Amino acid sequence: MNILDEILIKKQQEITELKRSYHRRSDQKKSSVSLYQSFQQSDRMSIIAEFKRASPSKGLINVDANPESHTKMYEQFGANAVSVLTDRPFFKGTMGDLQRIRQGINIPVLNKDFILDEIQIDRALDYGADVILLIAAAMKPARLEQLYRYATGLGLEVLLEIHTQEEATIANDLNANIVGINNRDLKTFDVDLATTERLAEQIQDPATLLISESGIKTTADVERVQQAGVRGILVGETMMQSSNLKQTFDELRIPINEVSLHDR
Structure with a gap:
């Protein structure tokens, strides 16, 4: 059994409990900014800066980080959106993290979790998410379309x-x-930026916003994925471990090269 399979089994158990005990709420603010529109209109590489305390591949990353203050720095230094990992068993995250982060920032918030059921989408909305993650590898195409x-x-x-x-x-x-x-294989957790280069050219509609996820640490990495037609990057571990967030953002927020995007 691979790591993804282990996570999905645990997630199904969580969903069963959620259906038994979750009660809807609707008191959270939302961002007035569309992630799609803001990323498409930006003249610099857009960054989804991720808040995550741990991961199955890296173990503990930064368990003591404060959700509000850390993500306020993300926004201050140029993040275009914030991703919040809310899986507890494997990533040490909580929905409380999402709620607290949403209250403190004005940019779009992504609920990053292994979403397999409508009730998780309801909960993400209730806690203030503007965007959710759906993972194609986690379910059959028909189910993916239903949730989408x-x-x-x-x-x-x-x-x-x-x-x-x-x-x-x-x-x-x-x-x-x-x-x-x-760029991270969810079954082996190996990382290869060539995945972005290979798959970006398979996306047919030039109006699709492409985001490269995982393994992006340097300006050279950003330049590489931008050449593939990417307008946004999702960066977690690098942000959580950075000793100088302003410098990290400055290095990754490179100007958009419209020529490379038009070559898609």
Whole structure:
């Protein structure tokens, strides 16, 4: 059994409990900013800066970080959105993190979790998320489409994550307007930026916003994925471990090269 399978089994147990005990709420503020529109209009590489305390591949990363103060610095230094990992068993995150972060910043907030059921989407909305993550590798295409339509019907934006050519085809069939290419193989957790280069050219609609996820640490990494047509990057570990967040943002927020984007 690979890591993704272990996570999904645990997540199904969580969903069963959630259906038994969760009560809807609707008192959270939302961002007035569309992630899609703001990223497409930016003249610099847009950054989804991630708040995560741990991961299955790296273990503990920064368990003592304060959600509010850390993500306020993200916003201050140029983040275009914040991703909040809310999985507890494998990433040490909570929905409370999402709620606290939402209250403290004005840019879009992504609920990053292994979403397999509508009730998780309801909860993300209730806690203030503007965007949710759907992972193509986590479910069959028909189920993915159901959850995608459900989320967008509620007014949420969806970051649809892919890792293979088959999943790129699924994204095309869904007409997904925000596609995240994960450079980390969720079954082995190996990272390769060539995944972005290989899959970006498989996305047919030039209006699709491409986000490169995982393994981006340097200006050279950003330049490499931008050449593939990417307008946004999702950066977690690098941000959580940075000793100088302003410098890290300055190094990664390179000017957008429209020529490379038009070559897609």
